Amino acid sequence: MKLKAGDKFERSILANDGIAIEIVQDDYVIAYGNDVDLARMKNRGVLIASSDLQLEKNYRENVLHTNDFPAKDSIYHNYQELTDLVKDLAAKNSDLIKLSSIAVTTEKRDMWALEITNDPVNANQKPGIIFMGGHHAREHLSVEMPLMWAQYLVNEFRNGNPRITTLLNSRVIYIIPTVNPDGMEYDISGAKYQMWRKNRSRNSDGTYGVDLNRNYGYQWGTGGSSNNTNNETYIGAEPLSEVETVAIKNYIDTHSNITILLSYHSFSKLILYPWGHKYDGIEIVKDQAVHKKMAEKMATWNGYAPQQSSELYIASGDTTDWSYGEHKIISFTFELDPSSSGFGGGGFYPGASQIQPSFDKNLEPMLYLTEYADNPYRVLNVGIGPINP
Numbered sequence: 001m002k003l004k005a006g007d008k009f010e011r012s013i014l015a016n017d018g019i020a021i022e023i024v025q026d027d028y029v030i031a032y033g034n035d036v037d038l039a040r041m042k043n044r045g046v047l048i049a050s051s052d053l054q055l056e057k058n059y060r061e062n063v064l065h066t067n068d069f070p071a072k073d074s075i076y077h078n079y080q081e082l083t084d085l086v087k088d089l090a091a092k093n094s095d096l097i098k099l100s101s102i103a104v105t106t107e108k109r110d111m112w113a114l115e116i117t118n119d120p121v122n123a124n125q126k127p128g129i130i131f132m133g134g135h136h137a138r139e140h141l142s143v144e145m146p147l148m149w150a151q152y153l154v155n156e157f158r159n160g161n162p163r164i165t166t167l168l169n170s171r172v173i174y175i176i177p178t179v180n181p182d183g184m185e186y187d188i189s190g191a192k193y194q195m196w197r198k199n200r201s202r203n204s205d206g207t208y209g210v211d212l213n214r215n216y217g218y219q220w221g222t223g224g225s226s227n228n229t230n231n232e233t234y235i236g237a238e239p240l241s242e243v244e245t246v247a248i249k250n251y252i253d254t255h256s257n258i259t260i261l262l263s264y265h266s267f268s269k270l271i272l273y274p275w276g277h278k279y280d281g282i283e284i285v286k287d288q289a290v291h292k293k294m295a296e297k298m299a300t301w302n303g304y305a306p307q308q309s310s311e312l313y314i315a316s317g318d319t320t321d322w323s324y325g326e327h328k329i330i331s332f333t334f335e336l337d338p339s340s341s342g343f344g345g346g347g348f349y350p351g352a353s354q355i356q357p358s359f360d361k362n363l364e365p366m367l368y369l370t371e372y373a374d375n376p377y378r379v380l381n382v383g384i385g386p387i388n389p
Contacts, residue, residue, distance in 0.1 A: 001031050001037070002028055002049040003029050003030075003046045003048060004048060005027070011029055011312065012224060012313045012314040014046070015223070015225070015315055016226075016314070018033070018225070018228050018233050019041070033232060034230055067189055068188055069140075070191055073140075073351060076143075077147060079178075079184060079185050082112070083110070086114060086150070086177065090114065095120075096116055096120070097115065098114070098120045099112065099113070099114055101113075102248075103244065105181055106201050106202075107185075107200055109181040109182060110181075111179065111181060111247050112176070112177060112178075113174060113176045113251060114150055114174070115173075116150060117172040118157070119169075120172075125257070126172045127171055127172070127257055127259055128171065128174055128255055128259065129171065129258065129259065130252065130258050130260075131146045131176070131366070132262075132263050133179070133263075134178030135179045135213045135319065136198075138187045138193065138197055139265055139348060140188075140349070141264075144358075145336065146175045147177050149175060150177075152359075153173060167367070170374070172257065180199050182200035183199045183209070193348075195348070197209070197232050198211050199242060203234075204237070210242050211225065213265075213315075213318045213319055215235060215317055216319055216321070217317075217326070219278075219317065221235050221239070221317060223278075239317065253327075260370075260376055261329045261332070262333075262334060262369060263331075263334070265335050266336040266337070266347070267339070268339060268340075268347075269303065269335060269336070269339045270305050270307065270333075271333075272308070273292070273324075273332050274291070274320050275309065276315045276318050277315070277316035278310060278314065279314070290330055290380060291330060294330070294368075294376070294379055295307075297379070298365035298368060301365050301368075302334075304334065304335070319333070330376045334362065336358050
């Protein structure tokens with residue numbers, strides 16, 4: 001849907017109505033919803049145009065699906081391929097990688113987490129940084145980025161890259177490739193894209209799915225999300241109601257060495273930081289300054305627009321508000337390429353040719369964040385070196 005919205009306040013009204021906004025322009029947004037949402041927006045007089053690209057209405061129970069990408073996008077990893085990749089990488093590099101399942105989802109899939117460091121036995125004594133992808137099912141590029149990052153770190157360490165050697169000697173890098181494996185698989189059921197966003201929990205009224213990036217406990221349900229189970233931004237029956245968000249919470253709660261978090265999403269080419277649940281900035285001046293300075297620096301490498309999340313619209317219960325609000329972890333969301341969808345949904349499915357360029361332009365930001373994981377506040381002190389070996 002193309003909807004009228006001239007500023008962050010009008011965009012927030014739409015977000016509060018359960019509309020999933022994906023593209024923001026000066027006087028309109030591109031958003032996704034179901035037939036009921038479409039009718040409601042038309043009645044309110046904000047609908048500019050619509051497409052026939054709608055969400056799958058009902059999960060086809062007891063029907064055998066082929067859960068794989070369309071042939072043209074076969075380079076992307078489905079869940080089994082992802083599992084095989086991380087298991088193989090860990091088995092061949094046991095001196096660098098600890099692989100664990102941090103939860104089993106509703107549909108009985110493991111949520112995989114990798115710890116990558118030289119000397120994994122003493123990992124919890126090193127500064128840590130966490131990268132995660134795949135909160136939203138249709139954002140497959142966000143899963144490929146952490147997978148490629150894990151492979152890059154191992155390969156470059158083996159090749160004797162001094163920068164990577166220094167990092168893995170002095171840091172521990174936590175990677176969760178997909179937070180939403182059930183939704184990810186459903187989105188490619190039948191070997192075609194389903195435009196699915198949420199997880200695959202069955203709600204009490206028989207509908208499916210919770211928006212995992214509205215289900216975290218900090219300021220949950222305070223705006224920019226929906227109580228309607230049919231809506232794309234449904235918050236869940238209560239904060240942290242989902243096995244996936246509880247798993248992330250428990251993992252971060254028990255890894256107190258984590259100082260920086262990066263959550264990959266797609267699309268729009270943005271670097272976002274807290275707060276999302278309100279228009280005011282972070283109250284702690286130095287924390288606001290760190291987020292702003294890091295975001296602006298990373299933007300010089302990837303060309304994304306750096307800004308506070310709520311400058312787009314209000315959204316509560318998201319990952320970075322929780323990780324910063326509860327733990328004071330310096331937290332960012334990358335909305336990956338492309339910048340737009342061409343009004344038809346293609347932005348979620350940018351094709352195989354987008355994977356490597358997206359990784360290349362985000363490599364230096366990932367290295368930069370990892371280098372500053374020992375003390376992110378060092379970015380505020382000009383003249384201090386990039387890393388303490």
